[in-house]
Amino acid sequence: MLKRCLLFTLLAGIAGSSHASETSISFGGFYSHSDSTMNVTNPSLGNDFELDFESDLELAEKQFLPFFELEHQFAENHHFYVDWKQLHRNAETQALSKPFQVQIDDTVYDVKAGGQLTTTLNIDIARIGYGYDFIQGNNYTVGVSVGIHAMFIKTGFEGTIGACNITDVVGNICAVQEIPSIIDESVTAPLPDIGIYGSYHISPRWQLSAHAQYFKIKLDDVEGSLIDVRAGAEAEIAKNWFMSAAFNYYKVDVDIEQTGDSTGIADYNVAYSFIGPMLSISYKF
Template sequence: MFKRASLGLLAVVCTTGHVKADEYKFTLGAFYASSDSTMLVKSAKDTGNYYLLDFEDDLLLTEDQFLPFFEFQYSFKERHHIYVDWKSLHRNADTPQLGFDIEIPEFGDNDQSYVIDGSAKLSTTLNIDILRIGYGYDIWEGNDYTVGGSIGLHTMFVETIFEGDISLCGETSEPNSLCDTVSFTPKVVDNALTAPLPNIGLFGMYEFYPGWQFSAHAQYFAIKYDNFKGSLVDIRAGVSAMICENFHLSLAYNYYDVDVDIERSRSILDKEFRTLDYNINYSFTGPMFAVSYSF
């Protein structure tokens, strides 16, 4: 009986509403992600007009995928928290034949672009990593609940790689046409960009039974600056239970959506023409499973 009473007391102490000082928490989990990625390109399909190339529909990248995630949280001085988490979505696919030539821009500040032969095999890689770093503070505390606020920064690291028969293209006199003459050779085009998105949020926890907690958080931010536009929505609610000392099992439902759009244009013959319209939408709505260890 004494042993059972001791274990019960341990469960209550480990899951109390007040966060003990200097606590470290590591979380490993998995979620189901859905992605939608597009790029505005010049296309021979539309006689040189712009075409919205879809990475999932046109280039056959997987739209839905089961992925891991990692979270770390350091809690100190009763009410303060520093957290870091990471999500990764790496995809690649081979397109036997796109069916039409396309011209893709260089992500840099120059006007250089490439023409991809649509009659040849094209290999596409799209890697997205999202790193979140933030700070949280418990505003209200009780014996069985906590409510707080947070500020942080989500940063998307995006790498786009095309491998196929590709030709380097310079400026053309006709802005809505592909290069006049091209010489296709095996080539790899590797473009990368980094998109930071700050965020603000609220979080809360309620212990409805010793060892069982309901928790939720919501984060949001939107920004538009120069040729960059981005938004972030992150809402999660779930239940966690202590399965043994210092270990918790969590089940949550999460809505997560990050959207980044980068546009660029240049003036030709006193008219403005878009040279880059690159959109990445990374989202998922569904269950998340995780195991946490704290000490």
């Protein structure tokens, strides 16, 4: 719902502008190499350790993932933009090698070793903002951007799982009640980000471009950050149609700090990063 509201807000601003000069709609994908972890507790030994989504839970390290971008330029050096990235993965582990506990809100979940476990890790990021070209030359542009981001995170485990209230944990042992799954969904409120971008036209049909963006989130007991750096080239392949190839570094780090009685249960953390190529097709009008 929030993603739709962000998009509708941008389109309404475009429709109401009397200085519209160009709109660009882009669809594409990026080939990611992921490293994702979560801090958990060993229920037998009571010590905290880092559970790896790729090696321990068999999530794919490499995957092709989609993105969408819309940009509207008006009054020569002003821009509105909106984009969305989908970082979705899931996997099935036939025999979990490491038992672990996680705490979400006031409930402790106990995931047993040896059983089948289905894991989901979904991260969606929606962004809307404004850019201003403060330097313009005959064939180059440099600008700054300000905007807001919203992050949608879903982490799920389905299998042989026990659960108990945090007050029932004694010596890291939980009197478990069997449940089919854990689903933890977090939505961050829109929070500000800043960035810088630039482009250089090699010829009327070719240009080089780059951007760097950063944002940090803080909502109740959730804190995290994102870094987005991209550099690439764009070529006109037909009238109004363009193809882009770029190299992108993207890093998301989200921490959920536990409150109240800690009882030795580790804080919940998801780290997701990738570095790799991106390809997209754009239509400009």
